[in-house]
Amino acid sequence: MAITFGDNQYGKAEVRLVRITRDGDRHQIKDLNVSTSLRGDFADAHLAGDNAKVVATDTQKNTVYAFAQQYGVGEIEEFGLRLGRHFVDDFEWVTGAQVRIEEYGWDRIAVDGADHGHAFSRAGGGTRTTVVTIDGPSAWVVSGLTDLVVLKSTGSEFRGFPRVRYTSLAETNDRILATAVTARWRYGSVDVDWAKSYTDVRRIMLESFAVKHSLALQQTLYYMGEQVLLARPEVAEIRMSMPNKHHFLVDLSPFGLPNENEVYYAADRPYGLIEGTVTRDDAPDAGRAWQAVPGF
Numbered sequence: 001m002a003i004t005f006g007d008n009q010y011g012k013a014e015v016r017l018v019r020i021t022r023d024g025d026r027h028q029i030k031d032l033n034v035s036t037s038l039r040g041d042f043a044d045a046h047l048a049g050d051n052a053k054v055v056a057t058d059t060q061k062n063t064v065y066a067f068a069q070q071y072g073v074g075e076i077e078e079f080g081l082r083l084g085r086h087f088v089d090d091f092e093w094v095t096g097a098q099v100r101i102e103e104y105g106w107d108r109i110a111v112d113g114a115d116h117g118h119a120f121s122r123a124g125g126g127t128r129t130t131v132v133t134i135d136g137p138s139a140w141v142v143s144g145l146t147d148l149v150v151l152k153s154t155g156s157e158f159r160g161f162p163r164v165r166y167t168s169l170a171e172t173n174d175r176i177l178a179t180a181v182t183a184r185w186r187y188g189s190v191d192v193d194w195a196k197s198y199t200d201v202r203r204i205m206l207e208s209f210a211v212k213h214s215l216a217l218q219q220t221l222y223y224m225g226e227q228v229l230l231a232r233p234e235v236a237e238i239r240m241s242m243p244n245k246h247h248f249l250v251d252l253s254p255f256g257l258p259n260e261n262e263v264y265y266a267a268d269r270p271y272g273l274i275e276g277t278v279t280r281d282d283a284p285d286a287g288r289a290w291q292a293v294p295g296f
Contacts, residue, residue: 005046009098009292011037012057012064026117030073031104036060037097037292038087039135053093060087075194076101077141080132090133096135098292102146103128128198129184133288140289142197144184150206151178151245156214156231176264177214178245181205181275185228185238186289191233201235205230217244217274225278236283241295243276 013035021028038060044050064083073079082097087097105123108115126148133140156177161169185201208224225238247264 005043007039007045008042009037009039010042010054010057011035011094011098012060015061015064017064017068017073019073021090022073024117028122029106030068031106032073032076032079033102033104034064034066034079034083035100036083036087037098037100038091038094039098040091040094042093053091055087055091055094063087075198076103076128076130077132077143077190077192077194079136080130081139081190083142084132084134084139096133096288098134099130099132100294101130101132116129126181126202130291131184131293133291135288138287139190140287141187141188141190142184142289142293144182145202146182148181148202148205149178149185149245150181150209151176152214153208155212158216174261176247177217177220178247179217179242180245181209182241182295183224183238184240184293184295185235186283186286187234188284189234197232197234201228201232201238204231205215217242217272218276221274221276222278225276226232227279229280236278237274237277237279237286239277241273241275244274246271263295 015034016024017030017034019030019032021030038055038153041053044052045054059164063086067079067086071082078264080101084099086099104127105125106120107123109119109121111115111119128143128145130141130143131144153176154174156175157173159171159173161167161171180288183205187197196231201291204227205224208227209220212220212223214220215293221240221242223238228235228238246267248264248267249259250265252263
C-alpha cells in the first residue's frame with residue numbers, strides 16, 4: 001500500500017486588530033478579526049520536519065499588524081488582497097493564500113446632538129466579512145455579512161405543506177417571520193468599489209426582506225438574492241443561510257385571557273435552517289473562490 005501526502009494549508013487564525021486613524025480630534029476606527037492561510041511546497045515540513053519553507057504563523061500575525069500600520073486598512077477587501085498577494089509574491093514556494101476578515105462596526109456616540117470625534121459604541125446590524133483567495137496570479141473575493149437579525153411582525157404565511165402522521169404544525173396565513181441572515185457574495189472581478197457595493201447589497205437585502213409578502217422563508221431568500229443580482233452587476237452569485245427564528249403564540253386561555261397575535265414565546269431551538277444560492281447565468285467560473293469558506 002502506498003501512502004501519499006495530499007492537499008494542505010496552514011496559517012494564523014483570528015488575529016485581533018484595532019487600527020485607529022487619528023485626524024486631529026476626529027478619529028476613525030477599524031476593528032478586525034483576520035485569519036491567514038498559505039498553500040504551497042510544504043511537503044518537507046510534514047514528511048521530514050524541515051521548516052526551511054515554513055513562513056511561521058507568528059510571522060503571518062506580525063505581517064497583519066505591520067501592514068495595518070504601514071498602509072492602513074481601508075476596505076477589508078483591499079486589505080485582504082494586499083496581504084494575500086504579499087505572501088504569494090514574496091515567498092517563491094508559496095503558491096496560494098487565503099485571507100478571511102471579519103469587521104466589527106462602531107458608531108459614534110452623539111453628545112448634545114453632534115457626533116463625538118473619538119467616542120464610539122459597538123454597532124449592531126450584522127458583521128461585515130470578506131474572504132480573499134489568491135492562487136498564483138489569480139484572485140477571488142467573496143464578501144458578506146453574518147448575524148443580520150431581521151423580523152417582520154406580519155406579511156408572512158406558511159401553509160400548503162404535506163400533512164403526514166408526524167405533522168403537528170398548524171397552517172397560518174399571518175405569522176412573525178424572523179431570521180439571522182448570513183450572506184456571502186462572490187464578485188466577478190477585483191475591480192470594485194468595495195464600500196459602495198457592500199452598502200448597497202446590505203440595503204437591498206433589507207429592503208427586499210421588508211417588502212416581499214412571504215409564503216415561505218425559502219421564497220424570501222430567493223427574492224433577496226435575485227434583487228441583489230439585478231441591481232449589482234459586479235456580484236456573480238450570492239449564497240445565504242437563514243435560520244428560522246420561531247415565535248410561537250402563548251396560550252393564555254387558562255387565565256381567561258385572549259391572545260390575538262400579541263404575545264409570543266421566542267424559541268431559540270430547534271429551528272428550521274434555510275440555505276440557498278442565487279447565481280447569474282453569465283457568472284465567471286468560481287475557481288477557488290469558495291474553497292474553505294465557512295458555512296457553505
